[in-house]
Amino acid sequence: MRxxxxxxxxxxxxxxxxxxxxxGCNVDHAANGKDGLFLATTEKYDALVVDRMLPGVxxxxxxxxxxxxxNSTPVLILSALGEVxxxxxxxxAGGDDYLVKPFAFSELLARLEALARRAKSSSDGAPTxxxxxxxxxxxxxxxxxxxDKPIDLxxxxxxxxxxxxxxxxxxxxxxxxxxxxxxxxFDPQTNVIDVHISRLRSKIDKGFDRPLLHTVRGAxxxxxx
Amino acid sequence: MRLPLLFRTxxxxxxxxxxxxxxxxxxxxxxxxxxxxxxYLDSQTNATIEAEINGLREQYERRSLNGLREVIEERVxxxxxxxxxxxxxxxxxxxxxxxxxxxxxxxxxxxxxxxDFVQRDSDTPVRAMLLRVGxxxxxxxxxxxxxxxxxxxxxxxxxxxxxxxxxxxxxVGGVLLAVSAERRLAEINRTTRQIIAGxxxxxxxxxxxxxxxxxxxxxxxxxxxxxxxLLTGMRHVGDSVAHDLRGPITRLRNRLETVAAAEAxxxxxxxxxxxxxxxxxxxxxxxxxxxxxxxxxxxxAFTTVDLEPIVRDVGExxxxxxxxxxxxxxxxxxxxxxxxxxxxxxxQMLTNLVDNAIKYTPEGGVxxxxxxxxxxxxxxxxxxxxxxxxxxxxxxxxxxxxxxxxARSQPGNGxxxxxVNAVTSQHHxxxxxxxxxxxxxxxIELPALTPPRATAAx
Numbered sequence: 008m009r010x011x012x013x014x015x016x017x018x019x020x021x022x023x024x025x026x027x028x029x030x031g032c033n034v035d036h037a038a039n040g041k042d043g044l045f046l047a048t049t050e051k052y053d054a055l056v057v058d059r060m061l062p063g064v065x066x067x068x069x070x071x072x073x074x075x076x077x078n079s080t081p082v083l084i085l086s087a088l089g090e091v092x093x094x095x096x097x098x099x100a101g102g103d104d105y106l107v108k109p110f111a112f113s114e115l116l117a118r119l120e121a122l123a124r125r126a127k128s129s130s131d132g133a134p135t136x137x138x139x140x141x142x143x144x145x146x147x148x149x150x151x152x153x154x155d156k157p158i159d160l161x162x163x164x165x166x167x168x169x170x171x172x173x174x175x176x177x178x179x180x181x182x183x184x185x186x187x188x189x190x191x192x193f194d195p196q197t198n199v200i201d202v203h204i205s206r207l208r209s210k211i212d213k214g215f216d217r218p219l220l221h222t223v224r225g226a227x228x229x230x231x232x
Numbered sequence: 233m234r235l236p237l238l239f240r241t242x243x244x245x246x247x248x249x250x251x252x253x254x255x256x257x258x259x260x261x262x263x264x265x266x267x268x269x270x271x272y273l274d275s276q277t278n279a280t281i282e283a284e285i286n287g288l289r290e291q292y293e294r295r296s297l298n299g300l301r302e303v304i305e306e307r308v309x310x311x312x313x314x315x316x317x318x319x320x321x322x323x324x325x326x327x328x329x330x331x332x333x334x335x336x337x338x339x340x341x342x343x344x345x346x347x348d349f350v351q352r353d354s355d356t357p358v359r360a361m362l363l364r365v366g367x368x369x370x371x372x373x374x375x376x377x378x379x380x381x382x383x384x385x386x387x388x389x390x391x392x393x394x395x396x397x398x399x400x401x402x403x404v405g406g407v408l409l410a411v412s413a414e415r416r417l418a419e420i421n422r423t424t425r426q427i428i429a430g431x432x433x434x435x436x437x438x439x440x441x442x443x444x445x446x447x448x449x450x451x452x453x454x455x456x457x458x459x460x461x462l463l464t465g466m467r468h469v470g471d472s473v474a475h476d477l478r479g480p481i482t483r484l485r486n487r488l489e490t491v492a493a494a495e496a497x498x499x500x501x502x503x504x505x506x507x508x509x510x511x512x513x514x515x516x517x518x519x520x521x522x523x524x525x526x527x528x529x530x531x532x533a534f535t536t537v538d539l540e541p542i543v544r545d546v547g548e549x550x551x552x553x554x555x556x557x558x559x560x561x562x563x564x565x566x567x568x569x570x571x572x573x574x575x576x577x578x579x580q581m582l583t584n585l586v587d588n589a590i591k592y593t594p595e596g597g598v599x600x601x602x603x604x605x606x607x608x609x610x611x612x613x614x615x616x617x618x619x620x621x622x623x624x625x626x627x628x629x630x631x632x633x634x635x636x637x638x639a640r641s642q643p644g645n646g647x648x649x650x651x652v653n654a655v656t657s658q659h660h661x662x663x664x665x666x667x668x669x670x671x672x673x674x675x676i677e678l679p680a681l682t683p684p685r686a687t688a689a690x
Contacts (some may be wrong), residue, residue: 095533109513111506163548189545193580194517199587202552224503225510 008123009033009051013043013069014058014085019108023056026112027119040064047073052080053123056115059086059097067100074101081122083115094192113226117178124177137172139232140219142211144172153211163188164207171220171230180227204228243413247406251399258398262391269387273380278346281361284316285373292365300365301329317351317358317374320365332372348377357381416445420452432460469632473519476646477512484508518647522632525654530574536681537575539610540565543603546582550590558595561586565603569610570681573659581655584648585614585674592618593671610680615673626665652676 010032014020020036027034035050037043040061047055047069055073059066070082084102086093094105103125104118137144141154149165151158160168170187171179181200185191204220212218221229292300304318308331318330325335336349351358360374423436435456436449484505491501524530547563554561571578582601589599597617604611621629630653632646652674656663661678 109517111510111513189549191545191579192576193521193583194514195583199549199553199583202556203549206552224500225506 008053008119009035010054010056010119011035011037011043011046011050011052012056013037013040013047013061013066014056015039015061016058019058019085022112023115026116030116040066040069044069044072047080048076048078053126054119055080055082056119057082057084057102059084059093067097067102070097070101079126081126083118083122085110111180111226113178113223114180114182117180117183117227120177121174121179121183124174137169137175139172139175139230140217142172142219144169151211153215158210160207160210163203164210167203167207168211171228175230175232178223178226178229183227241410241414244406244410247402247409251402251406254402255395255398258394259391262387262394266384266387266391270380270384273383277359277375277377277380278361281359281373281375285361285363285371288318288371288373289363289365292369292371297328297366297369300371304329315376317360317372317376319372321370321372323368323370325370328369330372332374335370335372413445420445420449424452427456432456432463469519472632477515480508480512484512515647518651519632522647522651522654525577525651525658528658530577531658534573535575536570537573537578539569539571539578539603539612540567542575542579542582543601543612546579546586547601549583550586554590554599557590557593559590559593560598561590562598562600564600566605569603569605571610571659571678572681573678577655577658581652581676582612582614584652588648589614589616589618589672589674592616594618597671605680606677608680609677612676612678613673615668615671617668617671620667620670620672621665623667629665630663 008027008031010027012020012023012027012034014023014036015038017038020038024034024036035046035052037046040063043055043057043061044064057066057069061069064072066084070084073080073082081103082101083104083106084097085106085108086097087108093107097105103122106115106118135145135147137146143152144150144165145152146169151160151165151168166188167184170184179187181195184200184204185193185195204222208218208220212220219230221231223229288300288303291303295302300320304320307316308318311331314331317332319327319332319335320329321327321335327334332351333353336351345361345363347360347362349358349360350356357377357380358374359377359380360372363371363373365371420436423434426434435453438446438449438453440446487501487505487508491497491505494501543563543565547561547565551561586599586601593599593616599617600613600615602611602613602615630649632650653663656676656678659678661676664675664677666673666675
């Protein structure tokens with residue numbers, strides 16, 4: 008993945024750069040909005056990480072300018088704990104996802120991968136079937152099968168599995184699940200999500216040799232193909 | 233108090249202003265009395281003189297020069313007090329009759345009919361009227377105006393003393409007023425300076441006289457009490473943060489030390505450390521979230537929120553957890569209960585309550601989440617069959633980091649109910665903890681929005 012990080016805070020920037028580089032990403036960095044805008048328009052990236060507060064041209068203006076010039080590179084907005092409707096403002100300006108500092112790096116990486124993937128898959132048109140290994144989900148009939156054996160899921164379990172399948176091979180955090188499946192944007196404090204995952208796991212992995220749904224310690228979950 | 237300081241005080245400046253105004257009115261009054269009195273006396277004197285001179289002219293016209301002389305001599309003789317002055321003189325000023333020995337120097341009928349002069353022999357001020365009675369004949373009739381002059385001087389002196397006295401009294405009064413006001417304010421100022429210097433226990437003195445200074449002192453004291461209680465609260469939070477986070481951070485440090493000392497650090501150990509750090513971060517985030525809720529930062533984004541889907545969502549979210557712990561979770565939500573608020577905050581609030589309820593309910597227990605409309609309020613109830621909260625502790629558990637002894641064994645940061653409390657008060661709601669016998673029932677009453685009027689059937 009090729010990522011552009013527009014962030015003026017040196018520590019945060021180097022933290023993100025190192026982490027992304029370790030995860031095998033190709034990272035460019037701009038310390039202000041003007042340079043960032045220049046790089047974003049002249050180079051091709053899979054995703055951008057844009058800090059809201061930037062010297063000179065601020066983050067939201069960068070995003071608006073990009074969107075106005077028909078650049079649809081997915082953008083993840085970073086924001087310090089500040090205003091409330093930040094999230095709404097950021098998404099309105101054309102951002103694709105939103106992350107509040109301080110954040111865990113695994114959360115950032117998971118969200119970036121999801122964004123980059125979404126951008127790619129949306130160009131393939133909407134699929135009617137999702138697959139991971141021998142697990143298959145028919146979105147039209149709302150049926151799930153593994154190795155041709157039908158699996159009976161509750162509506163919410165279906166949504167949960169759909170979200171995991173759409174992000175197959177990537178780490179999905181608990182916060183992402185609460186957002187993507189339940190549409191609430193706060194930190195699920197306890198293991199409430201874990202319980203749903205373990206129920207889903209018992210339905211799709213029980214009785215099969217190869218588990219599909221993995222727990223990634225300190226980060227979240229991953230559904231492998 | 234030093235004098236230059238005194239001039240700076242507002243009371244003193246006000247008093248000086250009043251003093252000037254007062255002196256001006258006393259002056260105006262004196263002037264009026266002066267002009268009215270003197271004007272009256274003046275016109276009296278003038279009228280007498282005029283009447284007399286007219287009489288004398290008539291005498292001359294009837295009885296010619298000799299007759300006039302006779303009348304004049306007669307009148308002089310009759311005026312024992314010597315207050316009237318007469319002089320009949322020829323063209324060059326030689327006296328022909330009267331009690332003025334010579335034509336007064338500088339007195340000339342050319343200067344007008346009325347003259348004031350000083351009779352040189354007796355040093356008497358005289359008001360006189362001049363008249364040409366015939367060819368080469370000049371007549372002067374005058375009156376002693378010593379009294380008039382004396383009255384004038386008395387009046388002038390009275391005005392002068394009056395104004396001076398007024399100014400003096402006002403000055404003294406002003407100084408006294410300013411000094412006393414300054415003294416009261418100085419006490420308050422001294423108190424505030426001591427507080428600025430760091431002694432927050434100081435209070436402004438008040439005498440119980442209920443005047444404006446007393447009121448000011450009392451208000452300042454009330455404000456200080458409020459600030460002190462807020463500060464104490466903050467200090468408590470700070471202490472709690474330090475205390476509650478020191479434990480996990482110390483454990484983490486020891487753990488990392490062990491990991492660092494190991495020959496080959498294991499991945500799981502590091503992952504554990506990260507998980508512990510995440511806990512610390514989560515506590516910080518929860519604290520920040522509470523602080524932001526309390527600051528009213530979310531209020532601007534408030535909108536109409538239907539509570540029923542939130543209750544359903546949270547219920548559904550926790551159904552699995554409840555079953556896992558063999559606790560029955562029941563949702564009894566009436567539709568159409570709307571409030572003005574923030575969906576996320578309300579959901580997080582309910583999440584915390586349900587989370588707590590399930591956590592503290594023993595196996596086989598029941599947690600009930602209820603939503604209904606009662607008059608003007610939307611009532612949310614979360615009841616459990618756990619150990620409950622003793623009445624004495626019910627106020628305390630709403631504070632940050634407050635954890636009851638039996639809760640210490642359970643995971644949690646002691647911030648759940650603090651957030652619930654903050655969210656409730658930001659929504660102008662009321663939070664009450666009650667007895668479910670057995671168990672705890674948390675009731676949250678929020679101002680409900682008026683439901684849309686049911687549309688009439690067509």
